[in-house]
Every structure is written in C-alpha cells, then in structure tokens.
Amino acid sequence: MQRTNGLAHSTIVLWAVRLLTLLSSLALAVLLLATFAGVVMRYVFSAPILGGNEIVQLVSVALVMLAMPAAAQNDDHVRVDVFDGKLGRWGRFAADILSRVVSVYLLWLLTSRSWAKMWDAVEFRDATNMLNIPLWPFYGLLCLGALLYAIVLALQLLDVIRPGVTQND
Template sequence: MSAASEHTKLPAWLIWFNRANLLLATLSGMFLMLVLGLVFVGVFTRYALAMPILGINEVVQLASVGVVMLALPYCTSYEGHVRVDVLDGVIGRWGRFLGDLMSRALSAWVLSVLVQRAWLKMLDAREFGDTTNMLGIPLWPFYAFIAAGMSLCVIVLAVQFLIIAIGKGRP
C-alpha cells in the first residue's frame, strides 16, 4: 500500500456513516421521483380525463416527508443549506469561528429535541395504529423517517463542530 493511499484511507465508522448518509439521500431521491410521478398522473387524470385519483394528496404529502427528512443529513454534510455571510467581514475571523461553532451547536441541540419528539410520536403512532384519513396508510414509518434523518443530521453537525473546533477549517 502506498503512502498516499494509506493517508487517504478513511476510518471504518466514517465509511459507514457516509454510506448511511448516501442511502438516505438515495431514498429521498426515490421519494422525489414518486412525488413527481404522482403529481403528473394526478394532474393528467384530473384535467385530461376528468377522473381525479382519490387520496393522491395523502401519498404526495407522506412522500414529501421522505424527500425532505431523508435528504437533510446529505444536504447538511455538503453545506447545501442557504447561508448568509453578511456579517463575516465585520465580525472577523474569531467571530466567524464562534458563529460557526454556535450555529452547529444550537442546530444540533434543536434537532436532538425534535428527534426525541419524533421518536416518541413514532412509538405512539405504532402503538395506537395511527393512519391517514382516506387511504389508511400507517403513519409510524414516516415519523421514523423524520427521526432517522434528523438523527444523522445531528451527527453531521457534531462532526462539523469538531472539525471547526480543532482548527481544521470550515468543513
């Protein structure tokens, strides 16, 4: 093994983490394709054939949960979120450093609370058999998507916090 390939070898936990992140992003993409197909079919059948599909809105809403929540950690890890750098020049290097740390810490904390709430809601929905009104689709898997996506996002934020804190720069 060459020195260059040994240096670029990632730890096993990071490989698994990246795989989980990519898997959730892939599932998100599949949900997005489902939403696009359903909306197309729904619009076509409603306006071209005058035969609306009952319950299609429920499926689109639930698939949208999958699109957003499963893509969240991937988007966070590649810094795809909207960020405004209006004050960067004014607050200087240390202000940016503290702001980057604080934003990740606060985001991780808020998402941790939401993960706990989503997990508890998932357990309740599973225990009581909560379903959608029209089609009777079980809701607990979608609460699980919310909890999984936000949990992985908390890990992404924690890793970014550590990278910034040890001085390896902005991730």
C-alpha cells in the same frame, strides 16, 4: 464549496448519508409520478386520484428529511454571510460553533419527539384519513433524517473545534 476532509466525511457517515440520499431520490421519483398521474387523471379523465394529497404530503416528508443530512455534509444549505466581514475570524469561529450547537440541540429535540410519536402511532395505529396509510414509517423517516443530520452537524462541530482542520471561509 464541498468539504472533503473531517469527521463528517468518515466512511460510515458517508455511506449512511448516501443511503438516505438514495431513499430521498426514490421519494422524489414517487412524488413526481404521483403528481403527474394526479394531473393526468384530474384534467384528462376528470377523475382525480382519491387521497392524492395524502401521498404527496407523506412522500414530501420523506423527501425533505432524508435529503437534509447530505445537504449539511456537503455545505449545500443556503446561507447569507452578511456579517462575516464584520465579525472577523474569531467571530466567524464563534458563530460556527454557536450555530452548530443550537442546531444539534434542536435536531435532537426533533429526533426524540418524532421517535416518541412514531411509537404512539404504532400503538394507536394512526393512519391517514382517506387511504388509511400508517403514519409510523413516516415518523421513523423523520426521526432517521433528523438524527443523521444532527450527527453530521456534531461531527462538523468537532471539526471546527479541532485544530488543523481547514474550514471554508
């Protein structure tokens, strides 16, 4: 069920999430084309694409990390509510708060470490082995996706804590 109110759906967050979702969609298209071309080249022409795995791996990072904020914003993540009935209203409230606090903290760690790694990759000119693709843009995309994901979850945390905001049960 998609939420339609709250801070996580403010205009600037919506536009940021839409932009990352568009970039994620482009990454999916590149991934599909690269995979298709790789299969055709390998099995039809017996000439595999040099570095095809590198392309798939790097584009997969962009695809996943840029799609995660939208999944969080729209509550599209897979979750199991086995304990919801046993926890009761206050237990669910506490679990919502705890899960978001832990998630924001872990995403903040991921953001800060990927930010540092991005600048290391710039400084040392880290690149892939076969195609020599610079790695820093992909660390940057990882950082951007994790940061926006953390922001969405932090805003959802405020929505959970704020009185008057309806929650999904």
